[in-house]
Amino acid sequence: MDFSLSDNSRDYLSRVQDFIDQHIAPYESNYRKENQRFNAGPNWREWQVPPHVAELKAMAKKAGLWNLFLPDAELGQGLSTLEYAPIAECMGHSLLAPEIFNCNAPDTGNMEVLYHFGSAAQKARWLEPLLEGDIRSVFCMTEPDVASSDATNMQTTITAQGDEWVINGRKWWSTGLGHPDAKFAIVMGLTDEDADKHRRHSMVIVPLDTAGVHIERMLPALGEYDAPYGHGEVVFDDVRVPKDHIIVGPGAGFKIAQGRLGPGRIHHCMRAIGAAERALDMFIERGTSRIAFGQPLLKLGGNTERLADLRVAIDQARLLTLHAAWQIDKVGAMQAIKAISSIKLVAPQVLQRVVDETMQLYGGAAMCHDTPLPDLLAVAKSLRIADGPDAVHRATIAKTEVRAWQERMNER
Template structure:
C-alpha cells in the first residue's frame, strides 16, 4: 500500500502551500486580532466576517483552489478522499483557512449530503450557492435536554401534515449559526418511532428565516464565542416547510448520516494533524530561541524527548488517517468504520498532547492570543466531543473487533 502523494496531489498541495505562504500567513495574526475587535461579545446579530476574508476567497477561487473536498470534476476539482487529505492538513495550520478555500465545516458535510442525497431541485436551490461560497449552512443534530452521545435519544420531531413537514424541538452546538451568511440548516429529528431505532429519523432542509425558528443564543466554547462562526442554540416551534425539503425519505436520517460522517472525519482529523504540525514547529522554534538556567529550553526537563514523542505521534496518526481515507475511496465507508472511528479517537488526543507540550514550552505566551496554541487547545478538546465522544467511537471499534470472533 503506497501512500506517496500522486502527481495530482503534489500539484494541488504545492499550490495550496504557496497560496497560504503568499496570501494567508502574512495577515493571519491581523485577521485573528481584528475579528475579535469586530465581534467583541455574544450579540451574534452584529457579528461580521473580517473584510479580508472575501477577497481571499475570490483569489482562491480564481486560482482553482476551491471546493477541493468534493470528488466531482465538474462541480469541483474531482479529488478523492486520499488526494484531498494532505490539502486539509495544510489548511488546518490556520483555523480560518478552510473557509478561504470553501472547504470549511459544517458546509463540506452539508454539501456532501446534498450532492449524494439531494434531488435536482434541492441541489439547484441550496448546493449551487454553497459551492459558490455565497451562503453558509448549519447542521442541527445535538440537543440540550438529552445525552446526545446516543443520537437515538433525539427528542426533536418532524411530522407530515398534508403537503408540509412540521418541525419541533431544540438543537444546540449548531456550528456556523452565528455567521452572517448562514442561510439554511439540515435538521435531523424523530419521524418514524414505530421503525427500528436506526430507521426512525429523518433529515430536512430548513431555511433559517422560516417562521418558528428562534436562535436563542451563541454558546461560549472555553470562554470564546468563536465569532463570526458561532456555536448556537436554536428552537423550532411548529416550523413548516414543504415536503419537497425532505432528504431521500422518512426514516432515512441515519443512513444519510453515515455517508456524511465518513469523509467529514477524514477532513477533521487531517486539519487537526495540520494544527499539530504547526504546534510542534512553534515548540521547536521557541525551545531553540529561548534559554533558561544557562541552556536552551529545548535541552531542559525532557523537552527533547517530548519533541520526539510528538513527531512519532503525529506520523502515526497521519498514517492511520490516510489508511482510513484509502479505504473509503477503495472499499467504501461501511468497510472503513473501524478506521474512521479509530482516527476520531486517536487524532484529537494526539493533538491535545502536542499542543499541551507546545504551550508548556511557551509558558505564559502559550495561553494568550500571541500564538495560535490556545485556539488549537480549545479545538482539540472540543473535537473529542464533536461528531461523537471518544467512548462512542471506542465502542464501535470494540463491536467491530469482537464481531470477527463470533463465528469461531
Template sequence: MDFKPSPKSQEYLDRLKAFMDAHVYPFERDYVEYHKKHNPGGDWKRWTENPKLKDLQLKAKAEGLWNLFLPDEEMGQGLSVLDYAPLAEEMGRVYNSAEIFNCNAPDTGNMEVLYHFGNDEQKEQWLKPLLEGEIKSVFCMTEPDVASSDATNIQTSIQPDGDEIVINGKKWWSTGLGHPDAKIAIVMGKTDESAAKHRQHTMVLVPLDTPGVEIKRMLTTFGAYDPPAGHGEVHFNNVRVPKVNLIQDFGEGFAIAQGRLGPGRIHHCMRCIGAAERALQLAIIRSGTREAFGKLLAQLGGNSERFAKARIDIDQARLLTHYAAWKIDEVGVRDSMTEISAIKVVAPNVLQEVTDMAMQIHGGGGLSDDFPLTSFFIQARALRLADGPDEVHQRMISRLEFKKYLGG
C-alpha cells in the same frame, strides 16, 4: 497501498503551500484581531465577517483552490479522499483557514449530503450557492436535553402534515448558526419511534428565516464565541416547510448521517495533523531560541524526549489518517467504520497532547492569542466530543472487533 501523494495531489499541494505562504499566514493575525475588535461578545446579530476573507476566497477560487474536498470533476476538483488528505493537513496549520478554500465544516458535510442525497431542486436552490460560497449552512443534530451521543435519544419531532413537514424541538452546538451568511439548516429528528432503531430518523432542509425558527443564544467554548460563525442553540417551534425539503425520505436520516459524518470526521482529522505539526514547529523554534538557567529550553527537563514523542505520535496519526482515507476510496464509508472511528479518537488526542506540550514550552505566551496554540487546543478538545465523543467511537471499534471474531 501507497500513501505517496499522486501527481495530481502533489500539484495541488504545491500550489496550496504557495498560496498559504503568500496570503494565509500574513492574514492569520489580522483574522484574530478583527474579531476581537468587531465581534467581541455574544450578540451574533451584530457579528460581521472580515472583508479581507472574501478577497482571499476570490483569489483561491481564481487559482482553482476551491471545493477541494469534493471528488466531482465539475463541482469540485476531482480529488479522492486520499488526494485531499495532505491538502486538508496544510490548511490545518492555520486555524479556520479551510474557509478560505470553501473547505470548512459544517458546509463541506452539508454539501456532501446534498450532492449525494439531494434532489435536483435542492441542489439548484442550496447546493449551488454553497459551492459558490454565496451562503453558509448549519447542521442541527445535538440536543440540550438528552445525551445526543446516542442518536436514538434525539427528541426533535419531524412529522408529515399533508404537503408540509412540521418540526418541533431544540438543538444546540449547531456550528455556523451565528454567521451573517447562514441561510439553511439540515435538521435531524425523529418521525416514527415504532420503527426499527435506525429507521426512525429523518433529515429535512429548513431555511433559517422560516417562521418558528428561533436562535436563542450563541455558546462559548472555553469562553470564546468563535465569531462570525459560532455554535448556537436554536429552537424549532411548529416550523413548517414544504415536503420537497425532505432529504431522500422519512426514516432515511440515520443512514444519511453515517454517510455525511464519515468524510467529515476524517477531514477534521486531516486538519488536526496539520495543526499538530504547526504546534510542534512552534515549540521547537521557541525552545531553540529561549534560555533558562543558562541553557536553551530544548536542553531542559526532558524536552528533547517530548519532541521525539510528538514526532512519533504525529507520524502515526498521519499514517492512520491516510489509511482511513485510502480505505474510504477503496471500499466506501460503510466498510471503513473501524478506521474512521479509530482516527477520530487518535487525531484530536494527538493534537491536544502536542499543543499542550507546546503551550508549556511557550510559558505565559502559550496561553495568549499571540500564538495559535490556544485555538488549536480548543479545536482538539472540542473535536473529542464533536461528531461523536471518544467513547462512542471506541465502542464502535470494539463492537466491530467482536463481530469479526464472534459474529452476530
C-alpha cells in the same frame, strides 16, 4: 496500500501551500484583531465577516483552489479522499485557510449530503450557492436534553401534516448559526418512533427565515464565541416546510449521517494533524531559542525525549488517517467504520497532547492570543466532543473487533 501522492494531489498541495504562505499566513494576526473588533461578545446579530476574507476567497476561486474536498471534477477538483487528505493537513496549519478555500465545516458536510443525497431541486436551490460560497449553512443534530453521544436519543420531531413537515424541538452546538450568510439548516429529527431505531429519524432542509425558527443564543466554546460562525442554540416551534424539503425520504437520517460523517472525519483529522505539525514547529522554535538555567529549554526536563515522542505520535496518526481515507475510497464509509472511529479517537488526542506540551514551553505567552496555542487547544478539545466522546469510538472499535473475531472462529 500506497499512500504516496498522486501527481494531481502533489500539484494542488503545492499550490495550496504557496497560497497560504503568500496570502493567508501574513493576514492571520490581523484577521484575529479584525474579528475581535467586528465581533466582540455574544450579540451575533451584529457579527460580520472581515472584508479581506471575501477578497481572499475570490483569489482562491480564481486560482482554481476551490471546493477541493468534493470528488467531482466539475463541481470540485476531482480529488479522491486519499488525494485530498494531505491538502486538508496543509490547511490545518491555519485556522483560517479552510474557509478561504470553501473547505470548512459544517458547509463541506452539508454540501456532501446534498451532492450525494439531494434532489435536483434541492441541489439547485441550496447546493449550488454553497459551492459558489454565496451562502453558508448549519447542521442541527445535537440536543441539550438528551445524551447526544447516542444519536438515537434525539427528541426533535418531524411530523407529516398534509403537504408539509412540521418540526418541533431544540438543538444546540449548531455550528455556523451565527454567520451573517447562513441561510438554511439541515435538521435531523424523529419521524417514526415505532420504526427500527436506525430508521426512526430523517433530515429536512429548514430555511432559517422560516416562521417558528428562534435562535436563542450563541454558546461560548471554552470562552470563545468563534465568530463569525458561532455555535448556537435554536428552537423549532411548529416550523413548517414543504414535503419536498426532506432529504431522500422518511427514515433515511442515519444512512445520510453515515455518508456525511465518513469523509468529513478524514477532513477534520487531517486538519488536526496539520495543526499538530504547527504546534510541533512552535515547540522546536521555543525549545531551541529560549535559555533557562544556562541551557536551551529543549535540553531541560526531558524535552528532547518529549519531542521524539510527539514526532512519532503525529506520524502514527497521519498513517492511520491515510489508511482510513484509502478504505473510504475502496469500500465506502459504511465499510470503513472501524478505521473512521480509530482516527476520530486518535487524531484529536494527538493534537491536544502536542499543544499541551508546547504550551508548557511557552509559559504565560501560551495563555493569551499572542500565539495561536489557545485556539489550537480549543480545536483539539472541541473535536474530542463534537466528533463524539472517546468512549463511543472505543466502543465502536471494540464491537467491530469482537464481531470480526467471532466470524474467524465460525470459519474454523
